[in-house]
Amino acid sequence: MTDMTSTAAGMTAAATPRLKSWSWTELLFVAPYLLLYVVFLVYPLGLGFIMSFQYFDLFAGQAEFIGLENYQQLFSDRIFQGAVVNTFKFVIFTVPTFVALGLLIALALNRQTWWAATLRTLFFASNVLSVTIVTLIWRAVYLPQKGLLQNFLDVFGIQNIALLQDPNWALQAIAVTTIWWGIGLPMVLFLAALQQIPGEIYEAAELDNASPWQTLWHITIPSIWRTVVLVTIIQIIAQFQVFGQINLMTAGGPNNSTRSMVQFVYEAGFRQWTAGFASAAAQVLFVIMIVAAGLQFWVSRRKQEF
Amino acid sequence: MSGIELTSINKAFGAYEAIANLSLSVSPGEFVVFLGPSGCGKTTLLRMIAGLEPVSAGEISIGDRRVEHLPPGQRGVAMVFQNYALYPHKSVAENMGFGLRNIGVDKATVAAKIQEAARILQLEALLDRKPGQLSGGQRQRVAIGRAIVKSPEVFLFDEPLSNLDAMLRARTRVEIARLHKRLGATMIFVTHDQIEAMTMAEKIVVMSNGKIEQIGAPMEIYRRPSTRFVASFVGVPAMNFLEIGELRSEGDGARITLGGHDIRTAVPTADLSGALTLGVRPEAVRINPQGSIEAKVDVVERLGEKTVLHTQLADGQQLIAEDVGESRVRFGDVVRLEIDPLRTHIFDGKGVGHHPARSQADD
Amino acid sequence: MASKTIARPMSEQILVASVVILAIAWMVPLVWIVGLSFKNSLELVVDPNAVFRFPYTLENYADLMVTSNLGVWLRNTLIVTVTQTVLVVAISCLAGYGFARIDFPGRNLVFILVLMGLAIPQHAVIVPLHKMFNDWQMHNTFQALILPGLAGPFGVFLMTAYFRAIPLEIEEAAKLDNASRFRIFWEITLPLAVPAMATLAIFTFLHSWNDYLWPLISATRPEMYTLTVGLAATQTNIDQSEGLGYLMAQAVFAGLPMLILYIFFQKYVVRAVAGAAIR
C-alpha cells in the first residue's frame, strides 16, 4: 500500500536517497521462524490436503490419485461415523462440566487466604502432568477388583465394577479423568475474570439489599460472561481433539465405543498405514477446528459483552 | 554549532497531511521554540529533523550537510523525549554512556564525559541508580545528560517539562536556558505552553494544523501577532476579540464604533477588508472614569500583583480588563474602561493581523 | 473489609464446603498412587487394601533405577525439551521483534498468515509430517523429535505482542545513540522482554515435556522413547500386571519434576498456560 508509493517515489527521485525504514539484513529476524513455519506447518498442511486425494503406500513410497474416493469411503465408514458421534458426546460430557465446575471452584476460591491459595495450587497441579501419567493414575483408579474406585465401592457393597471395559461407561470414565486433569485451566481463567470485577459493584449491590443469588446472577455472571463463552470455546476446541487419554485407557474400545476422531486418524494413519484415508479424516477434523478457532477469535476480539 | 534549514517539507500519514510545505531556517546557536496546540505537528516536525520519521517531500540540512536520507545516529542531533525514554535496565551512567560506546569512544573519555555531564546536572550521586529509582525531575536531568555527553550540534527537546510539577517546571526552564548559554549549541524546543515559549525562546515558531503561523522573537509574537490564531494562542488571559460595527479613518488610525461606544485605535485603515475584529489584550484595557466604554463586572479574579476583571458590554460582548492588585472593583459594579490605542489590533476577514505602525508601537 | 464483621451467608458456606470436599476427592488418587508406589507389588496382588497398612518399601524405586529404561527416557526427554525450549524462545524473540519493529513491506500480511497458524491443530498435520520425516529417513532421531515443535506460532504471537507494548521511544533514543538494529534488539529491547521470555519458556517446556502424539509416532525404537512414550509403552498391560507398585513408582518418578517445577514457578506456570489458552 504505502510501500508501493514509497518505492515509486524512490525511483523517480533517484538522485536523493531516502531515509530507510528497513534493510534486507533485518529480515534475518523473521527468516528463521518463517522457514520453520513454512516447512513444518504450511507445507504439511498442503501436503495433507493433497494426500487426502491419493491412495498412499508409505512403505513402497507410492502414491496414486484417486479423487474423492477417500472421502466417499470415509463418510460411509461406520466406525468414522461412530467416532464423530463419540467425539461430540465427549465434548458434551466434558465442556459443560468444565465450565460449571470451574466457575464454582473459582467462586469459592476467589479470596486472599492461605487455604484458598493452597486449594488453587492443588486444583491446577494435575494440569502439569503428562497424559501418560494421568492415565496411569486413572487406569489404576478404575482397575477392576484392585482399583481405588472398586475399593471405595466395596464399602457400599457394590461389586465388579469395570468402567473402562463397559461400552456404556468407558467414555464417561475417560471424561471424568479428563476433568480431573484439566479443571485448573477454566478455574484460573474464571479467577482472572472475577478479579477484574470492581469491588464497588458488590458494595453497591449490598446497599441495594441484593441476596447472594441475585448478586451472582445479576452482577457476577454478566460481568464475566465473555470469559464463560471463551472458556466454553477453548474447551470445545481442546476436547474435540481428545486423543491421548483414549489411546492409553481404552485404545478406542470396547467395541469402538470410545473411538474419537483424532484416535481414528491415528489408527488409520499409523496402525492400518492408510495415509491417504487418514489424511481425509484429518481434513474433516481440520475444517471443524478452523470454524471453532474462528469463533474463538471472534469472541476474544469482541470487547463488548454479549 | 550548526544551523538548520528546512525547505518545503511535506509529511503525510496515509491520506492525512500532517505537515504541509513548511520551510524554516534556524541560525547556529539559536534557541528556537516550536509552539502550537496539541496535534499541530510539532512532534512530527522534530522527529523528521531527528531522522526518526522520513519526510514525504522536501529537504533538511544541518550545518552544510543534507541529512534527510541519513539515519538518526548520523545527523549530529540529540533528542530529549517527552517521557524521557531512558533505558530502564541501565544505570544512569550507562544510560549516558551508551551513545558514546556505540561510536567507539574509549572508556576513559566516556567516563570523563559522564562525570562532566553529571556535574553540570548535579547527578553525581545518582550515577549507579536505575531510572526506576529516580524522581521525575532526576529522570528528566538524566535524559538531558544523555544528550549532553554526545556534544551534539543540535539539541531537540519534545515537551520535556510536561511531566514535571509546576515548581520543578519553572526551575528546569531556567536550567535549560542556562545550559543553552553554557553550551552555545543550537536548540529546538517543542511545547504547547506559551509561557515556556515566551520565557525561553530567542525565536518562536507558532504552528497550527501543520503550518507555520508566525516566526518571530517572543515580544514580536506577543505585540504583533500575524494572525488571529497567534493572537489568541499567546498571552494569558487571552486577548479580547470584539466584533467591529462601524469603522472610519481618523488621523493615523481607525476609529471604531462598537456597541454604541467609540474606540480609538492606532491601526491604519489602508488594507482592511472583510468582517473585522478588534483585538486588545486585557492589560491594555484599564479602568478610567473618563473612559469611553461602560461595562458591567461579571467576575473579579485577584492574582495579587494585578486583578483581572471579566466584564460585559451593553451589547453582550465580553471584555476582559486589568486593574491594579489593590483594585476596589467588586462583582456587579459598572465601570468605565479605556483602551490604549497603541496596543490595539485589527484582524481582517482572513484572520490576518493589522497593527499600529512600528515607530509608534515600539516606544 | 466490612464483611469480616458480618456473618458470611449460608449459601457461601455451602459452596466453600463443597469445594473443600471436592479438593479432597481431587487429591485422593494422587495420594493413593504414591502409597502404591511404596508397596511391595506381590502384597498388592494378594490384597489391594494392603496399601493402607505397613510395611512400606522403597524397593519399587530401587527397581526403577536398575531395571527400567527410565534413565534413558529421562535423558531423551531432557534433550528434546531443553533444546526445544531454548530454540523456541530464541526464534520467537527474533521473529517477534521483527514483526513488532521492522517495517518491511507486507509485514502485516505475513504476520496475519502466521497467526492463522494458531488455528492449525497438530493432529491435522501429523500424517504428512510423518511422511516427510519418513522420506528424509529421520525418524528415531532427536532432530525429528525437536523440529516440528519449533513451528508453532504461539511464541511469535506472544513475543510480538510483548515487544509492541514496549514504548517505541526507548528504541528511538537508542537509534539517536547510534546503536545498530541488532544492538538495539540485544541490549535495549530484549532485556525488557524477560518476563515474556520466562512465560514462553515455561509454556514450551511444559508442552514439550508432556507431548505425546508426535514422539509416539516418530520415536518407535525404545532407546529413542521420551518419558511419555516410554511410560505409555509400559502401561499397556496394566490390567494383567502384577507390578502395580512398580508402575506407580514410574508415574511418581516421571511426574515429580513437573510438579516441583510447578510449585516453584507457580505464578509463571499458571500465566503461561492461561496465556496460551486465551491467545
Ligand SMILES: Nc1ncnc2c1ncn2[C@@H]1O[C@H](COP(=O)(O)OP(=O)(O)O)[C@@H](O)[C@H]1O
Ligand atoms: N505515526 C502516525 N500515523 C498517523 N498519524 C500521525 C502519526 N503521528 C502523528 N500523526 C498525526 O499527525 C498530527 C500531528 O501529530 P504530532 O506531530 O504528534 O502533534 P503535536 O506534537 O503537535 O501534538 C496529529 O493529528 C497526529 O494524529
Ligand SMILES: [Mg+2]
Ligand atoms: Mg507532541
